[in-house]
Amino acid sequence: MTSRVAVVGATGKLGGLAADLIDRTEGFEVAARLSSKDGLEALADVDLVVDMTIPVVSPTVVEAALAAGKPVLVGTSGWNAERLAKLGHRLAELPDLGVIVVPNFSIGSVLATRFATIAGRYFDSVEIIEAHAATKIDSPSGTATRTAELITAARAELGPVEAPHVDQRARGQQVASIPVHSMRLAGIVAQQDVVFGGEGEVLRLTHQTISGRSYEAGILAALRALPEARGLTVGLDAILGLDA
Structure with missing residues (x-):
């Protein structure tokens, strides 16, 4: 089964790298390439959402994805402890969804x-x-x-x-x-x-x-973990088994 992915921020450097990587990875396809300024209606028609936007836009993208019932992989900076705490509370209301926030994919x-x-x-x-x-x-x-x-x-x-x-x-x-x-x-x-x-x-x-190729392994590891993610995951540590 192929997962349909929306990449928001696909016109940026990291977003473009992620979109190209996803498109050539078996089991995934990019169904929507959106800029940070585009509308988010397309999120309703995909399986997974990848946010590679900018700090001021990222919370809006995440909320739109959650409202559409989609798990989100966030590679945007700006998610400090306060923002993460609010997101954790939001996800407590959505036990079947997960968000993975990755400060660095390397x-x-x-x-x-x-x-x-x-x-x-x-x-x-x-x-x-x-x-x-x-x-x-x-x-x-x-x-x-x-x-x-x-x-x-x-x-x-x-x-x-x-x-x-x-x-x-x-x-x-x-x-x-x-x-x-x-x-x-x-x-x-x-x-x-x-x-x-x-x-x-x-x-x-x-x-x-x-x-930027140093980010590819981390992006794929997080993307593959996303469908089964529940609640809030911060960083790649748990995904890579470093917390074991």
Whole structure:
């Protein structure tokens, strides 16, 4: 059986990559390629919805899909803890539907974030530096936000990171107590450094995306998990078996 998929945001870089990937993958076909500005009536005629839009549009796409009774894979940035909590409450009313929100589809990035959550329990000094192309609208990135939130959650018994001089603008934006510094530059696809400082040592975890092809395995893993998903799933960790 072939699943009919609507890709919203298909005119963008990631959305276009996802749509082309889905079209050449057995068991799936793209039934609707929509831009972030198109109407969403076509969602009623598909089996699955993929949202690759922009932060201001994404919640509308997700709600339209849920109202049409369709599960959603979200690859759009901007889904912070507050937005995710609201979405979780919405899904509690829809026990037969699922939404998978993925801050980063790169397997390497997912693993780097997992390593960072482990290291966060052993270092009290932590900062994140993330870099993306100049065309990326939002900052900090969804990956950096998620990484900071997970590190702080892993430190629940230790308390939040106490970063110095955070009242100074040059010290970055605090996310879950961790300073995050965002760069938007030509020539960069994506890179994230999580830097841990300790007595007499520095640990730096770096992940660099060289090509959009690094997202393909993660997109397919999430898409294949989507029909059976229930409730809210954030990240690829559970899908990849990292939570086992």
